[in-house]
Amino acid sequence: IIWYVLFHVLLFISVLSLSSVHGQVSYSIPEEMVKGSLVGNIAQDLGLDIKRLKSGKARIYTGDSAEYIELNKERGVLLIKDKIDREALCGPTTPCALHFQIILENPMEFYTVTVEIIDTNDNPPIFERSEMKFEISESAIAGARFVLDRAIDDDVGVNGLQSYSLKPTDNFVLKSQSRSNGVTNVEMVLQKPLDREKQEQISLILTAVDGGEPQLSGTMQILITVLDINDNAPVCAQAEYKARISEVAPKGTVLTTVSASDTDEGSNGRISYSIPKSGAARLFEVNKDNGVVNLVGFMDYEKTKHYQIDIEARDQGGLADNCKVIIEVTDINDNPLSITSVYQM
Structure with missing residues (x-):
């Protein structure tokens, strides 16, 4: 297996040494365009003849990414292959873009294409x-x-x-x-x-x-x-708590304990802790009686490095105070090196 990988790496390097990136072009399109919509005239923008696209067996190379764009060699244009949902593709990340290459053979040529997806x-x-x-x-x-x-x-x-x-x-x-x-x-x-x-x-x-x-x-x-x-509201002992957790920490891991006090007696002085509904609420929970904050989901450092959750301390009379817990996710080397080879038979 090791020799097989080394062979493809060396082959990829040799192909690159005999070829070069001849140009690059960028486009901006709105999300949700229907299938078959025009992205751009790639032949014209790169100064390529349509005959060259055909003879060079022009194709799109995206690596491991899904192909949302397709090349029409007869017209020399890029078209929408599959409707693009910017939120599904990039989430809150901006700018949101697709990156791929146009590859031609005989001789081998590479052209870099970037398509920015504009939010609607x-x-x-x-x-x-x-x-x-x-x-x-x-x-x-x-x-x-x-x-x-x-x-x-x-x-x-x-x-x-x-x-x-x-x-x-x-x-x-x-x-x-x-x-x-x-x-x-x-x-x-x-x-x-x-x-x-x-x-x-x-x-x-x-x-x-x-x-x-x-x-x-x-x-x-x-x-x-x-x-x-009910004349006394709960008061949090701290306005802010900080915790650190590994991205591979198991469910049930305790992050910290928040506390609040209420000078009222009886039910008016009994405090319940809760996390208001938010995106982070599905990853953490707080014990309503003792304020212990636990992990109930899975961390991924590559997606989110920090979380902030609000903890509400509410007495039985409806008065409340709140504090925040800032959580730092520590990285674990859980992403193996990915090597992609491009070679010509």
């Missing part, structure tokens, strides 16, 4: 659940904060999530805070005291909007039950 506004912001429920004491003071679920928008740039709004605003205002990693945390802040005797149930609508044309949006209902007398 084909995904609205969405909330993972349709409603959130809060139980808030009428004794909650102005400035009390309540963490809300973030919306998720698979689009990027201006087509991605841009802002939130909360209506009506009789008792609460919305506060957004952008973090260094680009994630925006959303909180509902009490600005006017609640009066259970006047209004026991409150219904609000949280709306998330993107910046595309046309503008798309998603909504979540917030249902609030006003409770009597």
Whole structure:
């Protein structure tokens, strides 16, 4: 097997030594173009004759990547072979591009082609659940904060999530805070005291909007039950916790323990810990009683090197505080070297 690999490597090097990269060209196309759509006139852009494409048995080489683009040698053009979903191809990574080569024989020639996939506004912001429920004491003071679920928008740039709004605003205002990693945390802040005797149930609508044309949006209902007398909110012992975990750590690995205190007695002083719904919530869980944070999914350093999760400490009366846990994923050498050979029989 070793001699077989060495043979192909040497053959690949010898082919490269007898050939050269003769040119390169770049295109930009929107995602979701239908099959057969024109990407570009590759023959014209590279200065190639169509006869040369045919005699040289021109073909596309993508390595191990899927082929989304095909070459029509009769017309000398590149066409869409399979509809491209930018979000499926690249996720949040920008720019998103396909890289491949046009190879011709007799003599061997290489041409490098890059096709950038431009995002279209084909995904609205969405909330993972349709409603959130809060139980808030009428004794909650102005400035009390309540963490809300973030919306998720698979689009990027201006087509991605841009802002939130909360209506009506009789008792609460919305506060957004952008973090260094680009994630925006959303909180509902009490600005006017609640009066259970006047209004026991409150219904609000949280709306998330993107910046595309046309503008798309998603909504979540917030249902609030006003409770009597709970005059102390939980207080987290730390605003921020840090943890480090190997990308091969097994499920059940303990990352850290968060804690909060509440000076109230009975049910009003009993604290439950939870992770608001988010993309990272499926990888981690917190014990609702003791605040121990465990791994419940699988890490992949090559995909994500850092995670930030919000932990909410809520008492039985509906008051809450929150802290964040910043998790660093350490790399393990789990990706073998990949060697691709191109040779001419």
